[in-house]
Amino acid sequence: MSEHTTTGMVTVTIDDVTASVPKGTLVIEAARQLGVMIPHFCYHPKLAPDANCRMCLVEIEKMPRLQTSCSTQVTEGMVVRSSVPTVKQARKSVLDFILANHPLDCPVCDQGGRCDLQDFSHEYTASGTKFVELKRVFQKEYFSPVIETQMNRCVQCLRCVRYCDEVMDVRALAPAGRGTLTKIKSFGVHELDCEFCGGCVQICPVGAITSRLSMYEFRPWMLKRTESTCGYCGDGCQMTFQAKDNDLIEVNSTLGVGRNNGDLCSRGYFGYHANVHEDRLQSPMIRCDGELVEVPWEEALAVVAEKLTAIKSANGADAIGGLIASRCTNEDLYLFQKFMRVVIGTNQLDSSARYGHMNGIHALQRVQGTHRWSMSFDDLLSANAILTVGTNLTETNPITALKVKEAVKRRGAELITVEALEPAIGTISNIALLSTHHLPLAPDQFASGTIGLLKAVIQENLVDAELVAHAKDYIDAIKKQVDAISWTDIEARTGLTAEIFQDSAKVFTRAERAVILVGQGVLRSQGGYGMTLNLMDLLVLTGKLNRIGCGLAPLAEENNDQGSVEMGAVSELLPGGKDCRSREAQQSLEAAWGCSLPSGEEGTLMDMLGKAKRGILKAMIIVGENPIGSLPPDSGIEDAIGKLEFLVCQELFLTDTAKRADVIFPACSYAEKDGTFTSTEGHTQAVRKAIEPLGESRPDWEILSALSVMMDHPLEYESVKAIGKEMRDLMPGTRTLGPSPLPPRPCLDTLTQYLQEGYQDTLATRYCLPGMKATHTFVLNVGQSIFHSGKFSTRAKGLIQIQSQGVLSMHPEDAERLGLACGDGVCLENQLGQVKTTVKLSDRIPCGVLFFPEHFDQDIQRLFAVSVDNDTHVPYFKCAHVEVSKAS
Amino acid sequence: MAKYEKILLKNMEQPGYTGSLKEYEQTGGYQAFRKVCEGMAPSDIIETVKLSGLRGRGGAGFPTGVKWSFIPKDHPGPKYLCCNADESEPGTFKDRQLMERDPHQVLEGMAITCYTIGAETAYIYIRGEFWLGAKVLDQAIAEAKKAGYLGSNVLGTGKTINIFVHRGAGAYICGEETALLESLEGKRGKPRFKPPFPATHGLYQKPTVVNNVETLANIPHILNKGAAWFAAIGAPPKGTGTRIFCLSGHIKRPGNYEVPMGVTFREMIYEIGGGMRSDKPLKAFIPGGASAPFLTPEHLDVKMDFESLAMAGSMLGSGGITVMEEGTSMVWAALRLMEFFYHESCGKCTPCREGSSWLVQTLQRISRREGRMSDLDLLLDLCKSIEGRTVCAFGEAEVSPIVSTMRHWRSEYEELIREAEAAHPVKQEIPVLSQI
Amino acid sequence: MIFDKLKDEVNELLSRYPVKRSALLPLLYIAQREEGYVSEPAMKEIAKLLSLTPSQVYETVTFYSMYNLKPIGKFHVQVCRSLMCALVGSDNIVEWIQKNLNISSGQTTADRTFTLSVVECLGSCGTGPMMQVNDDYYERLTEEKVGQIFDDLKQKGSSSLKSGPFMFPQPTKS
Numbered sequence A: 001m002s003e004h005t006t007t008g009m010v011t012v013t014i015d016d017v018t019a020s021v022p023k024g025t026l027v028i029e030a031a032r033q034l035g036v037m038i039p040h041f042c043y044h045p046k047l048a049p050d051a052n053c054r055m056c057l058v059e060i061e062k063m064p065r066l067q068t069s070c071s072t073q074v075t076e077g078m079v080v081r082s083s084v085p086t087v088k089q090a091r092k093s094v095l096d097f098i099l100a101n102h103p104l105d106c107p108v109c110d111q112g113g114r115c116d117l118q119d120f121s122h123e124y125t126a127s128g129t130k131f132v133e134l135k136r137v138f139q140k141e142y143f144s145p146v147i148e149t150q151m152n153r154c155v156q157c158l159r160c161v162r163y164c165d166e167v168m169d170v171r172a173l174a175p176a177g178r179g180t181l182t183k184i185k186s187f188g189v190h191e192l193d194c195e196f197c198g199g200c201v202q203i204c205p206v207g208a209i210t211s212r213l214s215m216y217e218f219r220p221w222m223l224k225r226t227e228s229t230c231g232y233c234g235d236g237c238q239m240t241f242q243a244k245d246n247d248l249i250e251v252n253s254t255l256g257v258g259r260n261n262g263d264l265c266s267r268g269y270f271g272y273h274a275n276v277h278e279d280r281l282q283s284p285m286i287r288c289d290g291e292l293v294e295v296p297w298e299e300a301l302a303v304v305a306e307k308l309t310a311i312k313s314a315n316g317a318d319a320i321g322g323l324i325a326s327r328c329t330n331e332d333l334y335l336f337q338k339f340m341r342v343v344i345g346t347n348q349l350d351s352s353a354r355y356g357h358m359n360g361i362h363a364l365q366r367v368q369g370t371h372r373w374s375m376s377f378d379d380l381l382s383a384n385a386i387l388t389v390g391t392n393l394t395e396t397n398p399i400t401a402l403k404v405k406e407a408v409k410r411r412g413a414e415l416i417t418v419e420a421l422e423p424a425i426g427t428i429s430n431i432a433l434l435s436t437h438h439l440p441l442a443p444d445q446f447a448s449g450t451i452g453l454l455k456a457v458i459q460e461n462l463v464d465a466e467l468v469a470h471a472k473d474y475i476d477a478i479k480k481q482v483d484a485i486s487w488t489d490i491e492a493r494t495g496l497t498a499e500i501f502q503d504s505a506k507v508f509t510r511a512e513r514a515v516i517l518v519g520q521g522v523l524r525s526q527g528g529y530g531m532t533l534n535l536m537d538l539l540v541l542t543g544k545l546n547r548i549g550c551g552l553a554p555l556a557e558e559n560n561d562q563g564s565v566e567m568g569a570v571s572e573l574l575p576g577g578k579d580c581r582s583r584e585a586q587q588s589l590e591a592a593w594g595c596s597l598p599s600g601e602e603g604t605l606m607d608m609l610g611k612a613k614r615g616i617l618k619a620m621i622i623v624g625e626n627p628i629g630s631l632p633p634d635s636g637i638e639d640a641i642g643k644l645e646f647l648v649c650q651e652l653f654l655t656d657t658a659k660r661a662d663v664i665f666p667a668c669s670y671a672e673k674d675g676t677f678t679s680t681e682g683h684t685q686a687v688r689k690a691i692e693p694l695g696e697s698r699p700d701w702e703i704l705s706a707l708s709v710m711m712d713h714p715l716e717y718e719s720v721k722a723i724g725k726e727m728r729d730l731m732p733g734t735r736t737l738g739p740s741p742l743p744p745r746p747c748l749d750t751l752t753q754y755l756q757e758g759y760q761d762t763l764a765t766r767y768c769l770p771g772m773k774a775t776h777t778f779v780l781n782v783g784q785s786i787f788h789s790g791k792f793s794t795r796a797k798g799l800i801q802i803q804s805q806g807v808l809s810m811h812p813e814d815a816e817r818l819g820l821a822c823g824d825g826v827c828l829e830n831q832l833g834q835v836k837t838t839v840k841l842s843d844r845i846p847c848g849v850l851f852f853p854e855h856f857d858q859d860i861q862r863l864f865a866v867s868v869d870n871d872t873h874v875p876y877f878k879c880a881h882v883e884v885s886k887a888s
Numbered sequence B: 001m002a003k004y005e006k007i008l009l010k011n012m013e014q015p016g017y018t019g020s021l022k023e024y025e026q027t028g029g030y031q032a033f034r035k036v037c038e039g040m041a042p043s044d045i046i047e048t049v050k051l052s053g054l055r056g057r058g059g060a061g062f063p064t065g066v067k068w069s070f071i072p073k074d075h076p077g078p079k080y081l082c083c084n085a086d087e088s089e090p091g092t093f094k095d096r097q098l099m100e101r102d103p104h105q106v107l108e109g110m111a112i113t114c115y116t117i118g119a120e121t122a123y124i125y126i127r128g129e130f131w132l133g134a135k136v137l138d139q140a141i142a143e144a145k146k147a148g149y150l151g152s153n154v155l156g157t158g159k160t161i162n163i164f165v166h167r168g169a170g171a172y173i174c175g176e177e178t179a180l181l182e183s184l185e186g187k188r189g190k191p192r193f194k195p196p197f198p199a200t201h202g203l204y205q206k207p208t209v210v211n212n213v214e215t216l217a218n219i220p221h222i223l224n225k226g227a228a229w230f231a232a233i234g235a236p237p238k239g240t241g242t243r244i245f246c247l248s249g250h251i252k253r254p255g256n257y258e259v260p261m262g263v264t265f266r267e268m269i270y271e272i273g274g275g276m277r278s279d280k281p282l283k284a285f286i287p288g289g290a291s292a293p294f295l296t297p298e299h300l301d302v303k304m305d306f307e308s309l310a311m312a313g314s315m316l317g318s319g320g321i322t323v324m325e326e327g328t329s330m331v332w333a334a335l336r337l338m339e340f341f342y343h344e345s346c347g348k349c350t351p352c353r354e355g356s357s358w359l360v361q362t363l364q365r366i367s368r369r370e371g372r373m374s375d376l377d378l379l380l381d382l383c384k385s386i387e388g389r390t391v392c393a394f395g396e397a398e399v400s401p402i403v404s405t406m407r408h409w410r411s412e413y414e415e416l417i418r419e420a421e422a423a424h425p426v427k428q429e430i431p432v433l434s435q436i
Numbered sequence C: 001m002i003f004d005k006l007k008d009e010v011n012e013l014l015s016r017y018p019v020k021r022s023a024l025l026p027l028l029y030i031a032q033r034e035e036g037y038v039s040e041p042a043m044k045e046i047a048k049l050l051s052l053t054p055s056q057v058y059e060t061v062t063f064y065s066m067y068n069l070k071p072i073g074k075f076h077v078q079v080c081r082s083l084m085c086a087l088v089g090s091d092n093i094v095e096w097i098q099k100n101l102n103i104s105s106g107q108t109t110a111d112r113t114f115t116l117s118v119v120e121c122l123g124s125c126g127t128g129p130m131m132q133v134n135d136d137y138y139e140r141l142t143e144e145k146v147g148q149i150f151d152d153l154k155q156k157g158s159s160s161l162k163s164g165p166f167m168f169p170q171p172t173k174s
């Protein structure tokens, strides 16, 4: 016994099987580990025990009466019996009780066939029920556009309510009433308004909460299951597509699978219909007399091959550019860049990782010499302090947010949030409410906040002792910079006093394990690269850069931003994230590919657009990306695209950009093809074909491969697996399907180089405070909403039911000052133009800030000026200063 | 019966006594607290209470001193005392009188308990309907605060003791100690599963003592007169002290009577209560609130203490004695109580929630003369499936009226069912497949 | 906004508890006192005050029987029906009230003066039949007494027949 207690293990015997399990394990879990399944309704590994259903009763030696195995922890020498007659009788009686009021409407219940109540009843109740009284019947009530409740079926395990509270931190569900008449509702007679994560649907053991998107459409055994990876954000959730008749019926996630471990967000759970939208392009088209007409594949391919070859021979390879969406699979991305570099022969190529993710990548490469996080998703859970900057975490990376919630709520991590968020309780969770130190900032002042933290570190002598010994110049240089900035200046911009920066800096420094999460608010905003470097300085100064479990994590917005980088689908990086100017990297790639790499200059997105405007770039191949929809008019995008001689688009939909194309190839969505995505953490995961391609659509790589053949530079592969193999050979470490790779350690040579001189060139520009906005103006911020991702999700009917249009969010106090009420029309104006929209009040938005979701084709884009980062070529256009007035 | 001295009701039974601080002090009030504050060690107080043999008056009868000793001594951070004044057990109405008539007696008991367990804050969780009681207590707290018995630096000891009245809002289950804590935390009053117990994880997950009003009211007297004095009263060693019994039902003189533990029901009902209201013979009585199994006239000589009642198959419970005369339908009585329990089941756990609704519907059906003989076994089956399977003791409580009335008066059930069967004969039983 | 003008009362309440949510039941009482019932805006306001979601307030409100989610009459008459009162005639009292006010349990008179609720044990079992009207208890009821109480309430808004500090049986001089 003593031996075990010291090792933290205890011996337990369950149904005559004896084993050692960790101390504190619940009996029900120990039993599962020993292969004994104890039936249960209310227990769920994600939730704190509530022991309400009494289904899991077992006999435990030396204890009076039966005990609930879901709430009892094993103790040394415990003897548990789960299949003795008393236990079986108890289970049967609990089922009798539940079935008494259960409607037994299994024929029309969507849970039928995968229902715990059905399964347990089948196993434990030999006979019918003796219940002859009237069953409890609830009036049917409307619940929400996408979630349906059927309260007669509810077994009152409260898993849904507990999940909504404990895991999601949303608390939208309310068990209303008492006793057997309790029902799950939202507030009063109102319909549910929440994050719509679908968690309640998934966690309900019976059919009491179901999805309206697939109601009455299937029996579970009709569905074809396909394990895949979500295509919406960089969190890379593992999920299961359920298909019937080549149509997607629903999506689920499985406990224990993937980083999301059974959780999803609204986009993952309710957003799958975008893949099978009726507007999907189904056959190739070419422009004839100004009109797009459908043609056979061969014809379309021939036109493109011929035209590109002609342009190349007339104007050189650099007259052709390529742009690809980071939503494509790694295989697509890889083949795209290979196509551009080898078949076309140019470095004019880019992906949508350029819109922000590249800032994070360059900062990581600059300071620690990696293009991946040096910590993992799991390190979030074991962190003692987490600093989030400009993330709006819940809305952009909902599953990362769940990890942070768990770290804070269950494991007591301290959370410092530098966000444009007020800690107000609303219908979706708010990370600021969980923070121990919250620094509410306007979105254009994250830089000031970061500098505040750095100043506090220097001033409070929090700099790592070892660093002081090694990198005096570096520290002095930074000290000189921050000394020149006064607390008064910082306060004027942030509205925050020195103390909160000092307290936060202390918490961060004190933490054994500290993680920085950097979000869109930093990466996509003016000075994003500099800010990220500054945050890396914070890690360096506090001695955490090279410590296990610590690190800086740029959060990717698009699902495969990280893949774009690793596949070399950006101009300056070759596959494996290698510098394209490195001769060594070039040589090894040339050897592998058996050809020479182009020598022309790199061309990133904005470079290409500039060249197009000047008539130097003649043709573009745009794969899945819609720059006209993404970039504001100020970028001159319309002009650039208009000047192109030839535009090819591979697309799912007729986007604003595709409408200008000369040839359109219909591409497959990720539900129709195999491949891999790389999550923001750098974990490569499988994408699997759930349904056959719609119409004549084909995977992007197949299209590129076919083109290459017709252009006499065949890049031929038998299947997507063959591309994968080539990638794996080229870049060991990618495509390690299975457990995620260990995060790379920072490269000490790079770090040394950075500390010696690498830091110098950017120092002056990044250690200065942004300007202040004029007092009468507002900071207008466009960004991501939790219910959408890019514009793809706006084709998902479930998500459109939840959020169908963009409205401007404003703090109630600002609204009051301007005499505005919810739903009023407002006029936004600055030097670029004037836009009318509708206003909604939200006390999550700080005063003086306006927020608009970026997913809808709104002309609000007109108000944004575009500037380009000198170092990373990232275009910035998320923030504008505007004046607001009530629309007449 | 022998003469005895009342402890708890003594003051208030003096004509003109209003329960003000002044009057309470004149009768020796707060002397015990002064004594304690002069430097009694908490461990000595616990020892005294243990030796007195005082057991909880809220229902379960747990030894009070032992309960206090479970509070971790050197626990950093706050600890709490909660006075259980939810008094919702049908048949019980003594705490109301203690609070409305002599509030300082309760407050002094609480102050001493706080001192002993090291709690700076105590809450009186009083049932919402007792609005007057809450008001009286609020005034008394203000008086005591002014006099230095409560607040910061009580009686110059440097200790802080604050007592707040917290009104419930209509839920019997909130009398259950963990449901009480949940309710006090502003949540739905659902019992927690135990362990952990309130002594270590109570209010706000901090060490907490929950004691009944009457339990606490005894404390000053025990400290004033000593453990031995208390331990000699009543039915030592296991039933010491007096208890306030609440007489209700078909009794001539209903009301609250404080007697030493161990008097017999016969003495209680016939001598103190004056016998049956209508001089019809006694048919049945409930000895300890609605949760206690019914007893019959055969049990009149059972002594009113914890052990004797347990031996008789019932329990002392909350001290509410309800008397029923000949002619009362026992099925009806059980149904009335069952309706109460059905209404009050919090719904947390399946057996209690579904069981109560099933039981009440079956009983209603039998009462409507639509029952079947098989219903009787069904009722007992259901009771068996509830007992011992629920989160809290409500499960045991809700089945006791049915189980006990069926034990003693099964014929009344059968009578109703025979009437039903005569009116609606069953044609043929459906054979069970395995028996053909 | 109900609580704007009650800041002191709210703050005093909040100061009693280390965790804000504990003030939920007391605040609901205030809301009910001010408006006669617990309205939706009141629940939302309370949610804000206590940093809860409205759903959390709602789930708590619906658990307890003393909060009215709809407006009720000026006098809320609650008659106990549990066994102890029933043994001494509460059913007759209920019947009498139903007949005389011409409403059944859960209903309000047309003039919105009385709302009748037949409720479970109110903890004065020795002095049944009994009823509670708003905050006050009325015990040892007879039909005449109830009639008198209702007349008093209608005319004066209160009745001297209500129970004072409870003591039963009343001590007799010995």
Ligand SMILES: Cc1cc2nc3c(=O)[nH]c(=O)nc-3n(C[C@H](O)[C@H](O)[C@H](O)COP(=O)(O)O)c2cc1C
Pocket: B055, B056, B057, B058, B059, B060, B061, B062, B064, B084, B085, B086, B087, B088, B089, B172, B173, B174, B175, B176, B177, B178, B210, B211, B212, B213, B215, B216, B392, B393, B394, B397
């Ligand atoms: C369903 C149920 C209802 C209860 N109601 C009350 C009550 O109204 N008042 C009370 O003091 N104890 C009540 N109790 C007992 C308490 O749980 C607890 O045992 C008591 O408050 C402890 O105090 P004591 O040790 O001083 O008796 C109830 C218990 C149960 C299971």
Ligand code: SF4
Pocket: A153, A154, A155, A156, A157, A158, A159, A160, A161, A184, A203, A204, A205, A206, A208, A209
């Ligand atoms: S709706 Fe489902 S999950 Fe929620 S309490 Fe009912 S049975 Fe449990």
Ligand code: FES
Pocket: A039, A040, A041, A042, A043, A050, A051, A052, A053, A054, A055, A056, A057, A068, A069, A070, A071
């Ligand atoms: S699973 Fe244990 S009580 Fe429900």
